[in-house]
Amino acid sequence: MAFEGLAARLQDTLTKIRGKGKVSEQDVKEMMREVRLALLEADVNFKVVKQFIASVREKALGQEVMKSLTPGQQVIKVVNEELTELMGGEQSKIAVASKSPTVVMMVGLQGAGKTTTTAKVANHLRKKHNRSPLLVAADVYRPAAINQLETLGKQLNMPVFSLGDQVSPVEIAKQAIAKAKEEHQDYVIIDTAGRLHVDEELMEELGQIKTEVNPDEILLVVDAMTGQDAVNVAESFNGQLDVTGAVLTKLDGDTRGGAAISIKAVTDTPIKFAGMGEKIDALEPFHPERMASRILGMGDVMSLIEKAQTNVDEEKARELEKKMRTMDFTFDDFLEQLDQVKSMGPLEDLFDMMPGMKKKGMKDLKVDDKQLVRVEAIVKSMTPKEKREPSVLNGSRRRRIAKGSGTTIQDVNRLLKQFEDMKKMMKQMTGMQAGKGKKRGKGLGGFKMPF
Template sequence: MAFESLSEKLQNVFKNLRGKGRLSEDDVRIGLKEVRLALLEADVSFKVVKDFIKGIQEKATGSDVLNSLTPAQQVIKIVNEEMISLMGSETAELKIKPSGEITVIMMAGLQGAGKTTTTAKLAAKLKKKGNSPVLVGCDIYRPAAIEQLKRNGEKVDVPVFDMGTNRKPVEIAKKALEYAKENHHNIVFLDTAGRLHIDEDMMNELIEIKDNVNVDDIILVVDAMTGQDAVNVAETFNEKLDITGVILTKLDGDTRGGAALSVRAVTGKPILYVGMGEKLSDLEQFYPDRMASRILGMGDILSLIEKAEMDMDSEKAKKLSQKIAKADFDFNDFLEQLEQLEKMGGMASILSMLPGIGGKSALPQVDDGQMVKIKAIIQSMSKKERLDPSLLNPSRKNRIAKGSGVNIGEVNRLVKQFEQMKKMMKQFPGMMKNNKKRGALGGLFGGKLGF
């Protein structure tokens, strides 16, 4: 997950500040020096870091902060506020034109940033909001680019318009607008060509499309794993095209996260979305306050609730919460929760959003691959055994072990942990009741974190 190293270092700085009680200007200065180093190591732009630290220092060394009853908390609050400001303060939304008008969105970026996949992800997200998008294959150079767009379009049930690879991209874009009008599509996504590096031909092609088609938004897709290079790319594209927003991809990878903290300050343009995985549903709206909260180890419960609501069946979650309240939870319920967990990106993804769980050292060791083995064990049980685990005698466990390809010790361990989990659930009577949002999380965590 992005920011792991940065998050750990910042939390260590704050831990040291909290341990001092009263703070002197020297304490703050030393702490901010460590924050500065952590940000530079995360590949945040030097100028951005310099301005960021300066802004914090001016506010954090005032007498109101240092003489307060909780100076360390005040400093952390200031760091949080400055980080939110750095990433844009307000959540930016794409403005879709009113009914009867067409919104044209040009997707730009270097080859390998995940532009074509991101285009389909964004189209799917906007379609869920009641729009009728169409994807347009304007990348006539990269082998199989249009085919990739078609495959992704099929997966998200969004049509693709293309004219092959023998027509100019600007001509394809013009014809796509005519197609959209005739077929009542209100959003046109132009998936343009990328290059391995920024070059004059690529820029001229994009400028030609912009000059000849009424483009409403130019969204730049950048690979967060390229660090400072991503910021340089964003700066160049913005100078040439005046982009309207940025989507950061691969933010779920082992990236230092500097791009997310720099790109807004350098370009003045908002981060709209972040790619958090390879699935076509793995595109999240970018909330500066939530991202700052996650980086500083304060969790992101709002995003977790939204994720649960999106991926979990609310009625099933409500029923499951009621079962948990009564400790009436069987292996069928557990299997269902495993499947819901997979939809939400796995246990590690969920735990990273909880307060107090920052980088790798703080994150409990969760092997999502183990979930596959657990599912196999449960699926090898009979219907009666799933409903009543007390039926699982040694003979039945041997049969289940053979059927799931594991040893009997793993079956015993699962059954024992499951029984322990049911006992623990008795401590949560009435928890998460009569609340749809909490119901979803109650179901999930009752079935998952307990295990």
Template structure:
């Protein structure tokens, strides 16, 4: 996951400060030394690091901070605010043309993921904003680029405009916009050609496409894994085309995150979206404040809630609640819940969005193998429909048959059935407002313990808030 190393270093620096009661200017300097090293190791631009450290230091050593009742919290708050400002301050929306269609040019170097990102963005506009986008195949040089976009279009049920590879990109863009007007489509996403490196021929062509299409947005697609090179590329494209925003791809990979922290400061252009995975749904709007909170281990409840709302069907959730009340939760429901949880992404990443959970003991070692989910499904699917609906009828002879059918050991079948029963009990308690027994959610291992810790932590915070409100009254 992106920012893993940076996040760990920064959180360690903050933790040292939290342990102190009163802090001195020397304590702030020591922490800022750690912060500077963490940012440089994350491949953040040197000038950006220098300016950031100076700004935080100037604010943190003020008398009102050092002499406050909770100076450590004040300093951490300053770091959070400046980190948010460094990445743009607030989310930047897509600029919409006063008259349809809104034209978006997708530009970038070859291999940055431009074509796939165009598909992801079109899906986001269609699915979340109920818009009608048109994908335009204007990359006539890269082998199979047109075919790739057409395949994506079929997969997403989104129209693709193409005139083949013998017509100029300028003419393709011009005719695509006319088609969008004729068919009353809302957005035109032009997938332009890339190169292995920036050259004048490419830039001339892109400037010509820009002139004829008059785009509301020019999105530069940048591979976050290229580190400082990503910032150099962004600066060059911006100089030539005056890009309006950046989309960072592969932010879920083994990247140090320096590009995300440097691009805004160097180019002055906002990061508008980030690619967080390989699935076509894995494109997220970029929220600087939420990203800063995640990096500093403060969680990201808003994104967690949005993911839950997006991936969990309200009607099914209501049906599930009713089943829990009636104690009729069965293996079919178990599989459905597992699928919905998987749709939200890796469980360890979801737990880190809960405030305070990023520092939970053992979380860094916790990895849930997707293959384990697959094995559990295989066991359930080896049951008869009656067995899935009536788990109590699973005798030892039936379990042996299920083990043979799923090619899993009998011990694993027994363990999964036990886990199901514990989950059922736990969810029934949660439905009644009793949060004890959280260990059952993922068995008795670290997952259950972390789940229980998270829930207890949230309960304690809510109780404190209620006590404060009652005192004020």
């Protein structure tokens, strides 16, 4: 995940103070020194770090913290609140015009992923908000950009407006809006030209498009991997165009994360989306409070629930839960559940969202998604009877399954043991919950990872 180094440093620092029944000024001072170094190493803007440390120190040494029953935890609460505030406080949503279509201008440098992000934003609007967007190919200087957007449009089965590369971007944008009105499309998303660096000519053209179409939203696409440079780019674009929001791309990469923490504070431009991968649906609305919580190792339960709600079939989840309670859970059910978990994205990302996972001896866990493929191969090498009744799996059957799945007998034995352990654990858990009279909601039926 993004912020990995920063998250590890901050979590280590906060662990030292978490359990303290009494916190001295010296404790806070030492913690702040560590936090300051961690933020600077993560490429957070120096001025932003200075203000953040001053604010946390003042609140952490306040009367209500020092005199509380759990001052260590109160200090962490202060850090969490201030980090959230630094990244924007609360979620900033994409604009909606009072009269359709809503016009969104996508701007940014070449290489930041602007064209792909244009399609991702359109996909998000259609899937999550039931909107009908029109994509507009207005980057006439990079021929591949028009082809790329048209390819993405076909992939999404979404209309793309293009007049080729011999018409001015201003005219393309103007005609696109007229077309959207005719076709009753409610969003027009304009992919504008970029440059390798900010220059006068680019800004002048973008300014002309802005004047002509009066966009409801100007989204700046910045590459989170470029760290402090991303903040400088944001300052330049914002100074010329009054950007209304930022989209951080490559936030799933090995990035230090400083851009996400600095952009809002330096430019007063809210981060509206975060690109979390190359897939067309790998775009998430940016929630400052959830991101702060993930950085500090507190998990991100809300995002996990939302992923489950989007990808997990509620009726199937209830059926699985019932089978688990009655110990009627088979390897066929297991495969079905595995598919639902896989549809939620990389396992490491899911673990990042689970509170305390990094503390429970899983700090350095690197989840190999290929392991799931091996597990699937083992189960698919079983006969229908073996999937229903694993008790029939004697030595020769296990050898056959290992050979058929390209794994070892040890792999097969391990999976069978974990399958039985999971069934017992889920029987206990569902029994306990039923005893407490708790109503179980939609979920994953308590899937336990097979490794």
